Amino acid sequence: MTTATTVELRPAGPVPASGTRVPARVQIMGWLVLVMAAGLATVILLVSEFEHRAIDRRVNSGLEQEAAEFRLLASRGHDPATNQPLTDPYELFVRHLSGQYPQRAEVLLGVVAEGTTLRSVDQRDRALSDVRLDDTLLRGIVSAPEATGTVQTPGGELRWLRVDVLPPTGGSTPQAWFVSGFFMDVATADVDDTIRTLVAISAVALVLGAGVSWVVAGQILAPVNTVRRAAAALTEQDLTHRIPVHGRDDIAALAEQFNAMLDRLESAFATRRQFLDDAGHELRTPITIIRGHLEVMGDDPAERAEVVRLCTDELDRMARIVDDLLLLAKAEQPDFLRPEWTSVPELTSDVDAKARAIAPRMWQLEAVGEGEVFVDPQRVTQAVLQLAQNAVQHTTDGAVIRLGSAVHADSVSFWVTDSGPGVPSSDAARIFDRFVRGAAGARDGTGAGLGLAIVKAIAEAHYGQARVLSVPGRGATFGIEIPSGSGWR
Template sequence: MWTIILVAVAALATSGAAVWVLDLRSTHADVDDRLVLARQELRRLADEGVDPVSGLPLSDPTQVLQTYMAHSVLGSGEGQLGMVDGAVRLVSAEGVDLRPEADAELVARLTELAEADVSTITTVDTSAGRYRVLVVPLTDGTTTAALVRAVDLDAAEAGLWRTMRLYAAAALVTVALVAALAWLGIGRLLRPIWELRNATESIDERDLTTRVRVRGHDDLSALAAAVNRMLDRVQRAVGAQRELLDDVGHELRTPITVVRGHLELIDPEDPEDVRQTSALALDELDRMSTLVGNLLELARSSQSDFVTPEPTDVEALTGQVFDKARALGERRWRLEACATGTAMLDPARLTQAWLQLAANAVKYSEEDSRIWLGSAIRPGDVADAAIPGGGSTASGASGLVAAEGPELHVWVRDEGIGIAAADLERVRRRFARTAPAQRRAAGSGLGLSIVENIVGAHGGRLDIASEPGRGSTFTLRIPLRSPEQARPTQQKETSEPA
């Protein structure tokens, strides 16, 4: 509140000072203009040398002064006198407010100025007051006369002082009103900040659920909403950290227990037992190494800088991934469709996710079965039926939602063991594997989690369509956000040989 009052006082003081300076300059300029006009009129009268009323000639400077002073009009706070040969000879008529001849200090100063050869406009300070004076000397070679016009500056500035006193009174009333309004409104204005402070102080690693109430649409409301979004991110990060620690503790405990148990029971005198135990320990350590590598990759995939998008030729990337996938196993590989155009994505990470899906297709399918890879540009709507394959479908956790623009779809379709509809969401979880998958091949259950993090970092999602015994289709849907980020041109279909 005090800050508001100080700002108001400073603003009013600055405005008052500006008004004072400007009006003071205007007042002094007006006084000087009147003195200059008086000098011009006297010079004109002296140059003409004729009385404007009687028409008689003016023979000497004294007559010029008498004629001018007789016909000039003095304003409030003005006075004049005439000096001849250094002495006061002419004064204003009765009724004039200012009598310069009554101030001895002023007369002494004017006597000095009257002896000069040029006219002078200057300020003279005496014990009686402050004056702005005009001294115009006239001479004909024998007589020297001088007109003195004086203006009382204190009287001229009296109106300005009255104005400033009124301004000061109005400023005091304004400051009082500002203080009252600040006192009444400070609570309502600062309430969101108090709530924000209380909310942040109540948050710790054990409770991240507190949120700030958002009221209205002002800047403080936007700040509260931003803090809530930040708390959401912190809560997700802490939850992911806890989940990762739980997973690591759970999954690594088993191989450690197995290795320890066999080492404790080993018979060092039996070479065969030593050989079998060594092979088992090495196998478990290899599994642990693979598991730790997957966990590290999963942790890195949750970081904001995990992907580095760049303009990528989708057609070339599709061909490269297809060539790499064919080396994963003896299958009948088919390139089902190939999109052409440029997309903003991280080609290395998308290749990693795509090949992970291809590796899963090899792992859970028979030799000589068919595996299809493809890419396509699709409209931003729910178009799973447009991708070859069928069966039950599972999208991201948020369900199937329409996108705002075109999407790049890349997929892997196989003729493997398939996934039951009840297990479609389960296979997305870390370390979660279905019973048929466990019987079919070994694995850590982290592959799909890494894939989902990669596609999520691109702003997309993973769709799964599967039917037990007939195969599965895994589709990565990546939005093409703008023409500058992706300029798809066309899509060409690749026919499958008979």
């Protein structure tokens, strides 16, 4: 027996956006100040460590030096000045200390045990004249098991080094001691002052760095903010905003890319609007015709057949219009062309053979260019055949239509010449626009006015142009001229 399990499905809530709400300008300033603070703190710590180690080395060296000088005098056993023997430890201390000049924070002591009391004589830095070393402190130093150490005094921490003096009468228990010492708080006072000065300077540097980074970040991000405001102002109806480009740095490159993107967007939206306008303009008429015939169609079979024929013709025309509009829209895309090196004689021969199948005309191949060109052969064929179809629509059976091609220094041209009514000069400037029909019009009245627009689109996709030469009443020559090499791409 199985037990059913009920699972409740709940819609997932909105996923919170990742990242931070802190403005980029504040982040730049914060990171810069943080890096500066870390760097300055590292410098301060290193300086403090090095200086304190230097003080330690100087103090230890001074203690050892003073002890060595006292041992040298004690080993001689006489006064170098008077050559008198020094048998009394106290006199030995007085004689030695009288010739010493203590360093800053240094104190030199001679301590002699006289019964239960200690008698001392010292030589010290004048700045330490008020520091009193009492018997308790001295007994702690002379009775310490180690010959060196530290002790707290009214003047701060005292680092000392002791030399035991044995009695001149013999014995292993010292009754006198020579002590050299340094007051560490005084010795490190300059270092502490230096560190405090560095801290103060670092604080000022951080404040100045924060201010400078705030200003610089604002200047750096100003173009980015311009891009953001421009993007916010963009709408489908208004894509005309562009960002001024200054300099050649990364920000200028960003502005150039943004402007290029806007150009592509504007072109894409313009193509879409053009397609919608054209479709709405041209498809409205066949739709109206179809609807009108269907609404008045009777029950007579012959009438029904005629209505079906008319509707079918209009639907076919609508399909052709849609195909042409789609082709014009695709002409704006980068993959519209597939260029390759193409033999002009072979291409011209193929176009001539295909054109002869369009209609019974007197087709003549009047010129053939020699060489290879870098073009899309299928699109060129499509353009020339469209010109041939246009020539057929404006001529009668048996009329002469001439085709040709020519290769120039840096371009190639293809043309079709008919013997029709020609193109008035007033129509020549706009004959290649969409839905424009010449004043003469096609003989059969068909055509949506998109054929020559397609020819123009193919020529311009090759970075070329479409042209017409005509004398009214004496025919017209339509052609395209495009670059012959790969440099256009």
